[in-house]
Amino acid sequence: MKKILFLGTTLMLFILSSYAQDKVIEKSGKKPKWVNGLVKDYIIVSGTGADLQSAQQNALTLIKQQIVSAVAENVKSTSTLYTEEANYNNTVNIFLEKYASTTNTQSGKVPFLQGISLSKAEEYYWEKLKRPNKTITYIYHIKYPFSEFELKKLVSDFRMYDRKLTFQLERLLQQIDSVQTVEQIEGNMAQLASLKDYFMDARQDQCNLGISQYRSLLNSIELVELESQLSELKYYLRLGNRPISTSKKPIVRSECARIGSIINNADNVIIQYDYENCYEDPENSILVKYHFGTTDVQKLFYFDVTASKTSIFLSDPLYFKSILKDDNMVTKAVLDLTLQSKYDSPFTIEKVVIEWKGLSPIIIDNIQQNFKGKGSHNLRLNVNQPISINETSALGKTLPVVSGYIYYRSSANGELMSYRIYNQSYTTDW
Template identity: 50%
Template sequence: MEEFYWEKIENKADRSVHYNYHIKYPFPHIEMWKLVEEFKKRDRELTEQLDELLASVDKVTSVEDIERSIGELKVLAHYFMDGRKDKAVLGITRYSSLFDGIELVELESDLGMLKYALRLGDRYIESTRKPQVRSECARITGTINNKEHTIINYDYFNCYEDPENHIMVTYRFGNNTVRKPFYFDITADKAAIFVNEPFHFKALSTSNGVVEGATLDIVLVSKYAAPFTVNKVVLEFPEQTPLVVDNINESYQGKGNHALKLMINDQVNVENTSTQGKRISMLSGYIHFKSDKTGEMKTYRIYNHNYTTNW
């Protein structure tokens, strides 16, 4: 101990007095130098950390990278007292603005399943954050949260045919809310057809009151966009053996009208089937088809449907 002294401290508010005892302790210059060098080294390390964080703004690969970088920059902004403080504050602003650019992008979907990812600009980013998921009609049955994408499974049993059916997915990143509705169509797997235009028969050859070969043009109307395949057509005329066209295997996709052209190889009685001189002629029968989405076999019943012939 080299020196010491007492310091009298008086509180002007209540006139109380207390004393501080000070001791001057010899501090070797070598120790002072070591402390200064440690400070300089730590200062360099923090400066390098700041520079690295600022250079990595456009290279983040996950939401967690953004949050972690903002946290580190806040510590640096509190530490620095010079121009580096301003750089750290600017870095916080730049990283925080990345949240505004995050969007939800659908990767794959099927009725009952949604797969999406987070995208920032032109690249996908990861996140371990779980989303908030809701729907007005669908029941969410599971959420699989992978780093690179998220899969949501849902039950649509209680949903009606409504173009507004959707799954709403919401995230909270920093002070930003990222939200997107993913729409689904409960008719996506449905296959249903009907006919509303007359069938047109055209004889290719006739002999002794019998059509020995003919073509048939049918306009099918699909109620939904799902793909389907026509397998077999059965046509029934009064006093005529049913005409059967099998192994058709004609596939269609899309809502609306589709042309089906068939070759009739069975013999057809001209007198019993001709529409010449008749005000109206009708037939009945069946169209057998398959939903390509589900494999379900279905049958459309033709009942008293108009047709025309050229014989």
């Protein structure tokens, strides 16, 4: 404390000698005895400026600088009391020494400096001086109460506050590998940004590193599709090999689908949509986009409007092969059909009806054969109804045709459909 008072006195003597030849043209009153002196439990400062207000503010800045220097000196002098705190105290001292040189712009960030104001000054005195070169200068003197007790209290407050923020920094850095929500990442980044503005030592670099690591987490988030179905998209957010959640609603767009509800569940997100206006296009998609801070996380989810569609037709002639027959009738036969499916969705053949003009229809029921995928599928059926050889034989005929129906059911929606066999060519081995 004595060292700080000595430095303050030296500074005032320098200012006094600099303005010794100036003429006082105005003053606030009778010049007090404490001006440019030393008074126990007080800080005496003199600030200069081109006007009264700037001189006053410069004086206040000097008070803050002397208090910060006093705190720094006290912390430094007590650092030898506790060996285990040597590194900590050295860090605090470096911080305060840097702080003392930037008090004017940084004081608002440290609580123990926020209480320093002109309203607490016990006395003040100012002079308006005219210098030999005719310029006007103001000198503002302040007598500010600052006892040893107040110094110790400020030192204690600072140490407690600094430790608190250091522990906060350590906690935020430890949470990098265990965050569970996007909001926690963003909140921790905001806290680190605030701490970075406070710290003026190596801890500022730690804050910058932490912010960079958290931002990297946001960049690593990906959207992963779950068991989606047509008209409903279900996905979750993944960070590395673990899920991560957010309460934020995504931006959802589609060139053809109409977006309905967006449901945020604890472990997934469901987007319901209407695809009625979408054509059969492999590029049909839904864009899901999140904006996390300065990071965009997005993905295109493709959907197939034909996923629940089922449509079949016959492309090749039907082929009948006899198993048992006599001169007039085929009593047992095999029928081979080549089915063409227009879509990938699965379906089940339930019933086939074959009709020759003027004859009773051949009905093959309870087939229950399943098929899946776009393209050709072979269907072989056993025919156990008697068939007239003369009426149905394809041998020697130019273009034998047969009609009938194929009844099939969509596995996607359970709908029962039918395909009309009309004048379909066929062959027989009889």
